[in-house]
Amino acid sequence: MNELALAWKALAGSWAVPAAFFGVAWGIVGGALPGISPSIAMALLLPFTYGMDPIVGIVMLASVYVGAEYGGSIPAILIRTPGTNAAAATVIDGFEMNRRGRGGEALGISLMSGLVGGIFGLLVLAAATGPLARIALAFTPPAYFALGLLGLSAIASLSGRSLVKGAAAAVLGLMLATVGTDPVSGVARFTFDSPDLLNGIRPIVVMVGLFAVTELIAQVIEPDWEKPAGARLKLPGRAMWKRLARPQAIGAVIGAFEGATPGAAGSVAAFLAYNEARRWSKKPEEYGKGSPEGVAAPECANNVVTATALVPLLGLGIPGSNSAAVLMGGLLLHGLTPGPMLFVKSPDIVYGLYGGLLVANLAMLLLGLVILTPCLWLVTRPKHYLMAFILALVVTGVYAIEQSLFDVALALGIGVVGYGLRYFGVPQLPMVLGAVLGFMVESNYRRSLVLSGGEHSIFVQDPVALGLLIAAAALVAYALVKRND
Amino acid sequence: LRRDLACAALGLALAGAYWAGAAALPESLLADAVGAEGVPKALAALLALLSVVIGIRGALRPSAVYDSKNHLRALGIAGLGFLYIAIAPLIGYAIAIALLSGAAALYYGARRPAGVALFGLGAAALLWLVFGALLGIPLPG
Numbered sequence: 001m002n003e004l005a006l007a008w009k010a011l012a013g014s015w016a017v018p019a020a021f022f023g024v025a026w027g028i029v030g031g032a033l034p035g036i037s038p039s040i041a042m043a044l045l046l047p048f049t050y051g052m053d054p055i056v057g058i059v060m061l062a063s064v065y066v067g068a069e070y071g072g073s074i075p076a077i078l079i080r081t082p083g084t085n086a087a088a089a090t091v092i093d094g095f096e097m098n099r100r101g102r103g104g105e106a107l108g109i110s111l112m113s114g115l116v117g118g119i120f121g122l123l124v125l126a127a128a129t130g131p132l133a134r135i136a137l138a139f140t141p142p143a144y145f146a147l148g149l150l151g152l153s154a155i156a157s158l159s160g161r162s163l164v165k166g167a168a169a170a171v172l173g174l175m176l177a178t179v180g181t182d183p184v185s186g187v188a189r190f191t192f193d194s195p196d197l198l199n200g201i202r203p204i205v206v207m208v209g210l211f212a213v214t215e216l217i218a219q220v221i222e223p224d225w226e227k228p229a230g231a232r233l234k235l236p237g238r239a240m241w242k243r244l245a246r247p248q249a250i251g252a253v254i255g256a257f258e259g260a261t262p263g264a265a266g267s268v269a270a271f272l273a274y275n276e277a278r279r280w281s282k283k284p285e286e287y288g289k290g291s292p293e294g295v296a297a298p299e300c301a302n303n304v305v306t307a308t309a310l311v312p313l314l315g316l317g318i319p320g321s322n323s324a325a326v327l328m329g330g331l332l333l334h335g336l337t338p339g340p341m342l343f344v345k346s347p348d349i350v351y352g353l354y355g356g357l358l359v360a361n362l363a364m365l366l367l368g369l370v371i372l373t374p375c376l377w378l379v380t381r382p383k384h385y386l387m388a389f390i391l392a393l394v395v396t397g398v399y400a401i402e403q404s405l406f407d408v409a410l411a412l413g414i415g416v417v418g419y420g421l422r423y424f425g426v427p428q429l430p431m432v433l434g435a436v437l438g439f440m441v442e443s444n445y446r447r448s449l450v451l452s453g454g455e456h457s458i459f460v461q462d463p464v465a466l467g468l469l470i471a472a473a474a475l476v477a478y479a480l481v482k483r484n485d
Numbered sequence: 486l487r488r489d490l491a492c493a494a495l496g497l498a499l500a501g502a503y504w505a506g507a508a509a510l511p512e513s514l515l516a517d518a519v520g521a522e523g524v525p526k527a528l529a530a531l532l533a534l535l536s537v538v539i540g541i542r543g544a545l546r547p548s549a550v551y552d553s554k555n556h557l558r559a560l561g562i563a564g565l566g567f568l569y570i571a572i573a574p575l576i577g578y579a580i581a582i583a584l585l586s587g588a589a590a591l592y593y594g595a596r597r598p599a600g601v602a603l604f605g606l607g608a609a610a611l612l613w614l615v616f617g618a619l620l621g622i623p624l625p626g
Contacts, residue, residue, distance in 0.1 A: 030620075033615070033616075044620060044621070162539075164539055165492075165539060167531075167535055168532060168536065172532070174528055175525070178524060178525050182513075182521040184517050184519075184521070185513035185516045185517065187510055187516075187521040189507075189510060189521055190503075213566075216562055216563075217563055218559060220558060220559040220561065220562050220592065220593065382595075383593060383594070384590050384591075385604050387590075388589035388592075388593055388595075388608070389586065389604075391585065391586075392582050392585055392586045392589070392612060393612065395569060395585065397616075400616055403622065405570045405574070405625060408566070408569075409570050412563050412566040412567060412570075416563050419560065423488075424491070424492040424495075425488070425492075442524050446519050446523075446524075449517060449518055449519060450517050450518075
């Protein structure tokens with residue numbers, strides 16, 4: 001009860017509630033713009049929090065994160081362009097629903113699943129920061145390698161008609177992830193002496209290229225999409241809630257563990273949740289063709305992560321993601337050191353933050369209800385103007401990531417490759433997964449071998465790694481058996 | 486030419502080029518047992534193997550897809566994007582993005598020149614306001 005009183009006092013006695021609303025609105029705008037990641041949206045506001053009351057500044061930054069992770073799903077559903085990395089899995093069924101005239105329903109499911117995920121994540125954060133932080137500490141390089149393989153195991157069910165072509169696409173993605181400075185030896189790989197490639201190819205550039213640019217190219221010669229007259233936001237009814245309960249539960253559990261693991265981003269949680277929801281669905285055949293469950297699971301998972309990603313930060317003082325690092329910057333800016341002592345020295349900040357996250361999730365619901373119908377109206381404009389605007393938005397958004405026209409050229413080039421893949425019947429999703437997970441898999445594989453003196457037995461001696469490897473093998477075996485049914 | 490055979494040939498060519506690139510990587514004093522080239526070489530070999538399987542399957546099960554789409558015309562939209570990259574540093578972001586928006590609208594089938602011009606100017610103004618003025622991102626040019 002004392003914690004609740006602290007949270008209430010922090011919120012009621014300051015400008016934290018308006019700050020949460022402003023933060024969520026800013027985050028939704030940032031998340032919906034390709035190229036503005038949640039961490040960038042937060043970083044842009046960071047200097048303005050300096051003169052604020054600490055709790056107001058911290059709540060505002062955390063609310064930007066909540067808004068941005070949700071905002072990323074809006075362009076993913078409406079224009080096949082994930083606004084954030086974590087929204088990539090939402091593209092699969094969200095855009096397919098929109099293409100079939102069910103965009104309003106997809107946005108409603110995304111909003112409500114995001115709310116469920118956000119609230120669940122907050123409960124996990126409040127109740128289990130201590131135990132989850134200890135799990136995070138158990139993650140060694142072999143465990144991270146195994147976690148990456150577990151993510152890659154989703155390829156078996158994301159490959160569409162041809163598993164071989166899906167595997168080839170995943171290898172292409174892994175190849176893209178090897179571009180840049182080698183994580184162990186520091187050798188520049190496949191950079192062609194270009195300094196623009198030394199930091200590698202960012203997954204968001206790959207995603208925008210493969211999803212948005214490929215679609216922009218294809219739409220030149222495709223007929224108009226099916227557009228519903230008077231498209232409106234449609235919230236899920238009772239029957240739909242019942243149907244979504246299972247994928248949301250799967251997304252919530254996966255998001256809770258993934259978020260609490262430093263370095264495991266929301267995109268991994270979203271893809272794993274999508275894959276597992278499909279595996280446990282009564283209608284798996286609808287996935288990829290506009291399944292509401294395929295929107296609910298990843299959206300729930302990546303919104304759970306917005307809360308549980310704070311577990312390593314608050315519990316251990318370790319920022320587990322870029323966004324958590326910016327929030328850590330906000331705490332340090334106000335003379336607050338994140339970690340276990342924060343609960344002792346500044347409980348008002350910690351519990352005020354929990355309360356602020358609750359307000360942020362409610363703000364997300366209210367703001368979502370206001371802005372989504374105009375968003376739907378925008379995407380029912382004449383196709384030639386809509387596509388042209390998306391192209392302009394994509395080239396501007398990708399440029400905004402690093403102020404680099406080279407990145408824009410990369411996204412366009414990857415879009416052309418994506419169009420080629422489509423021509424040859426090669427699925428694109430495994431390539432995205434490979435590009436997202438490649439660095440994590442390779443760097444931790446090699447770090448593990450450095451630790452073990454080259455002995456591969458390290459992967460079975462580490463209990464967490466062994467468990468994850470067994471899970472990955474079981475998931476692949478299950479997917480293969482299902483394919484042969 | 487059967488589509489899967491072409492796909493396999495491209496895969497093999499890419500695998501070969503990637504292997505060659507990996508083999509040419511310099512040695513590092515900090516190299517581990519796997520080396521900077523270890524994982525790329527494994528990926529190249531895997532892609533080659535998968536390409537061979539795709540090729541064999543394509544040869545055994547030829548697809549009878551008739552494709553009359555004008556793919557080169559589709560790729561033209563990416564060409565407009567590359568043109569934007571070339572001219573934006575010279576003429577500035579606002580003019581370049583207005584030209585790109587207008588040209589792309591025409592390419593997608595817009596017919597009214599006045600509408601296209603208004604759209605180009607409006608899109609440029611909106612994007613400049615959001616990215617340049619509101620978010621403070623330095624835009625090209």
